[in-house]
Amino acid sequence: MHNPLTLKLERLCGLEAAECAGLSFGEPSFADAHEDILADGQVVSHAKLILSGIACHYKLMRDGRRAITAFLLPGDFTNHQMPERQRLNFAVGALTPCRVVDVPLATWRNAANSRLSHALFLSMMIDIAIQRAWLANISQQPADKRVAHLLCEFRHRLALVGLADGSSFRLPLIQQDLADAQGLSVVHVNRVLQHIKEVGLIRIRDRTVLIGDLSRLEAFAEFDPSYLHLEGGGLLSANALCETAERAK
Amino acid sequence: MHNPLTLKLERLCGLEAAECAGLSFGEPSFADAHEDILADGQVVSHAKLILSGIACHYKLMRDGRRAITAFLLPGDFTNHQMPERQRLNFAVGALTPCRVVDVPLATWRNAANSRLSHALFLSMMIDIAIQRAWLANISQQPADKRVAHLLCEFRHRLALVGLADGSSFRLPLIQQDLADAQGLSVVHVNRVLQHIKEVGLIRIRDRTVLIGDLSRLEAFAEFDPSYLHLEGGGLLSANALCETAERAK
DNA sequence: CGACCAATTGAGCCATCTCAATATGTGTGG
DNA sequence: CCACACATATTGAGATGGCTCAATTGGTCG
Numbered sequence: 272m273h274n275p276l277t278l279k280l281e282r283l284c285g286l287e288a289a290e291c292a293g294l295s296f297g298e299p300s301f302a303d304a305h306e307d308i309l310a311d312g313q314v315v316s317h318a319k320l321i322l323s324g325i326a327c328h329y330k331l332m333r334d335g336r337r338a339i340t341a342f343l344l345p346g347d348f349t350n351h352q353m354p355e356r357q358r359l360n361f362a363v364g365a366l367t368p369c370r371v372v373d374v375p376l377a378t379w380r381n382a383a384n385s386r387l388s389h390a391l392f393l394s395m396m397i398d399i400a401i402q403r404a405w406l407a408n409i410s411q412q413p414a415d416k417r418v419a420h421l422l423c424e425f426r427h428r429l430a431l432v433g434l435a436d437g438s439s440f441r442l443p444l445i446q447q448d449l450a451d452a453q454g455l456s457v458v459h460v461n462r463v464l465q466h467i468k469e470v471g472l473i474r475i476r477d478r479t480v481l482i483g484d485l486s487r488l489e490a491f492a493e494f495d496p497s498y499l500h501l502e503g504g505g506l507l508s509a510n511a512l513c514e515t516a517e518r519a520k
Numbered sequence: 521m522h523n524p525l526t527l528k529l530e531r532l533c534g535l536e537a538a539e540c541a542g543l544s545f546g547e548p549s550f551a552d553a554h555e556d557i558l559a560d561g562q563v564v565s566h567a568k569l570i571l572s573g574i575a576c577h578y579k580l581m582r583d584g585r586r587a588i589t590a591f592l593l594p595g596d597f598t599n600h601q602m603p604e605r606q607r608l609n610f611a612v613g614a615l616t617p618c619r620v621v622d623v624p625l626a627t628w629r630n631a632a633n634s635r636l637s638h639a640l641f642l643s644m645m646i647d648i649a650i651q652r653a654w655l656a657n658i659s660q661q662p663a664d665k666r667v668a669h670l671l672c673e674f675r676h677r678l679a680l681v682g683l684a685d686g687s688s689f690r691l692p693l694i695q696q697d698l699a700d701a702q703g704l705s706v707v708h709v710n711r712v713l714q715h716i717k718e719v720g721l722i723r724i725r726d727r728t729v730l731i732g733d734l735s736r737l738e739a740f741a742e743f744d745p746s747y748l749h750l751e752g753g754g755l756l757s758a759n760a761l762c763e764t765a766e767r768a769k
Numbered sequence: 770c771g772a773c774c775a776a777t778t779g780a781g782c783c784a785t786c787t788c789a790a791t792a793t794g795t796g797t798g799g
Numbered sequence: 800c801c802a803c804a805c806a807t808a809t810t811g812a813g814a815t816g817g818c819t820c821a822a823t824t825g826g827t828c829g
Contacts, residue, residue, distance in 0.1 A: 330656045333742050338656035351648075353641045360649055360747040383632065392602045399600075400609055402651045407579045407587035409659050410703025414785075445807065454659025456786055461809060493582050498609040663817070694775065708817055710777060 275346030275432040276320055280390045282431055283397075283500065293387045296320065297373030302365040309349055311362035317373050318352040321345050324369030325444060328361045329451070339452035341402065342366075342425070346432040351395045352379055367443045393500065400498040409454050412493070414463045417453050419472065419492035422480060427499050439481045524595030524681040525569055529639040531680055532646075532749065542636045545569065546622030551614040558598055560611035566622050567601040570594050573618030574693060577610045578700070588701035590651065591615075591674075595681040600644045601628055616692045642749060649747040658703055661742070663712045666702050668721065668741035671729060676748050688730045 277291040299322065302308050308319060308326055321343050328341040340361065343349060349363045355376065382388035401424065408420050425442060429435035450460045467473055472488045474481040482488055489496070526540040548571065551557050557568060557575055570592050577590040577598075589610065592598060598612045604625065631637035650673065657669050674691060678684035699709045716722055721737045723730040731737055738745070 328652070330652075332656070332660050336660050338660045340652045340655045351645075354638055354645075357645070358746075361652060389603055396600075396603075396606070399648055399651070402648070402655065403577070403579075403589045403610060406589045406651065406654055406658065407581070409655065410701075411581050411585050411587045447807085452659075457807090458787080458809085459785055462785095465809085497607075696775085705818055706775090707777085707819080711817090714777085 274320075274322060275344075275434075278432050279346040279394065280387075284386075284390050284393060286386060286390050290385070290387050293382050293385065294378055295375060297375060299370060299372045302326070302369045302371060304365055304367050306365050307362055308365055308369065308371060309359055309363040312358060312360070314356055314358045315350065315352075316356045317375055319349040319363075319371050320374050321347050321349070322370040322372060324365060324367045326363055326365045326369050326371075327448070327452070329364055330361055337451045338454075339448065340405075341398070342452065344425075344428050344432065345434065347398070348374065348394070351398070352376055366448055397498075397500050400500070404498055405452075414453070414455055414459055415466055416492050417455070418449065418460065418463050419467060419488060420494050421449065421453065422473065422482075423489050423492050423494040423496075424499075426480075426482065426485075427496055431499075437482070437485050439479055441479045443478045523569075523571060524593075524683075527681050528595040528643065529636075533635075533639050533642060535635060535639050539634070539636050542631050542634065543627055544624060546624060548619060548621045551575070551618045551620060553614055553616050555614050556611055557614055557618065557620060558608055558612040561607060561609070563605055563607045564599065564601075565605045566624055568598040568612075568620050569623050570596050570598070571619040571621060573614060573616045575612055575614045575618050575620075576697070576701070578613055579610055586700045587703075588697065589654075590647070591701065593674075593677050593681065594683065596647070597623065597643070600647070601625055615697050646747075646749050649749070653747055654701075663702070663704055663708055664715055665741050666704070667698065667709065667712050668716060668737060669743050670698065670702065671722065671731075672738050672741050672743040672745075673748075675729075675731065675734075676745055680748075686731070686734050688728055690728045692727045 276294065277286075277288065280286040280291060281288070297317075302324075309315060311330070323345050326343040326349070327339045328343070330338045330340065332338060343363070350357070350359060352374070379388070379391065382391060404420075404424070408417050412420065426435050426440055429440045434440060446460045446464070447457050449455075450457045453460065455463070464475070468475065471483060472491060474483070488494075525543065526535075526537065529535040529540060530537070546566075551573075558564060560579070572594050575592040575598070576588045577592070578586050578588045580586055592612070599606070599608060601623070628637070628640065631640060653669075653673070657666050661669065675684050675689055678689045679686075683689060695709045695713070696706050698704075699706045702709065704712070713724070717724065720732060721740060722732070737743075
């Protein structure tokens, strides 16, 4: 059966089902909303994979505010693993109920030099690129474009694992979550969302975001999807990668 | 002779000079201030190492503003290399005159499973942690703490490569650079710096930042250096890493 | 000296914040 | 099916941190 990670790796760089065999998982577990999946400062020797639900990377500030620095969607890892043990400098929390599995370190080690390892590395590069995009947006864009940009990002990432199409996706987050991720107050997020709705860029019903005209939304948000490395655009596909790797030997 | 990278790797995880032998460099080159070292969208099959000077990752926004998403100090790589070829989704620009060398991909490939590879990976993890810290700060802290935090970060990172001590370091950036990195206007950066000076947290003379009481500055900035993985604190040292790696075989 | 870049200062404005109240929705026990 | 509790969303009103525009000063270099 397909899990969101293999789905993602296949779509991302044409990995085939057989090549995903190297992906071995531990025991699946569940986390309630608001529960920590990994605690800040924890020493871990493995990563966890989100199978369903939405989680986040966050840091608690001294005054009690919460800075969300990443959203984790199905198919995402809580942390990138390479060294044997590592101390986290952030916490991973479930924003909605989540299904999670442990991914043993061996996955990475065994994957060395295979197309699978390239694919895993690519997914890490994408996570970094997303962080960079957040930085640019939060620091330079007004609130309405920031929120719109985040929605575009969600749509792309969810589509990659089959949870969105061109015109809608379910987003069971609360406005406070968006606020903590964008460095805005809940009140302002609320007003900005209303504004974006009024202008006709989106509608929201039942925790589902409906997009009338995707290209119009992306234009408004100044969203350039190339950083998500989709459809062979950004990073070269694992195919191409390995061909050149072979030649190099 | 020591270059800032080997210095960094030695201090970061006790790597010894001999182990750095795997680091091979191409032809050194120079970049003037304001010159691009790598262009946005460029396809690269290598990384570059900053030997001296300060560069940055940046993105140009549609309205012409510049979002700086990272500062590159001596000993830093312009990009992290693993796949054969990759298309950058950011630009790398020199903020001061820079001396730079190409680092061939072979460096990473040959380093596989050695302590050197762990060290290189660690340096990548630190770069990511820095980005995360920027996100938390920019999104949740007022301007004065943001700027103070950045100064603390500079001090730590520069100290790692021998360019700062506990009380001062040279910082040949202009206020516009800080502004673009913090999502503030130059005017406000100027006022914030004045304020931080008035309060006695720092002095500036000759592009050199003088810190009276480091712990006071770090407390003000809510700066927790653990994310920089210094002195064996965060990630376990390469020593420990490889011991466990051996055992795992 | 003139040109230019960086730093500084002043003044007015507005995007976003805070505080606080109200509304809406949802689950639980009776 | 009601009633209460609690979480989330919405609205209003006033405050402010940081912005923009524009002018001035100071430093550096040919």
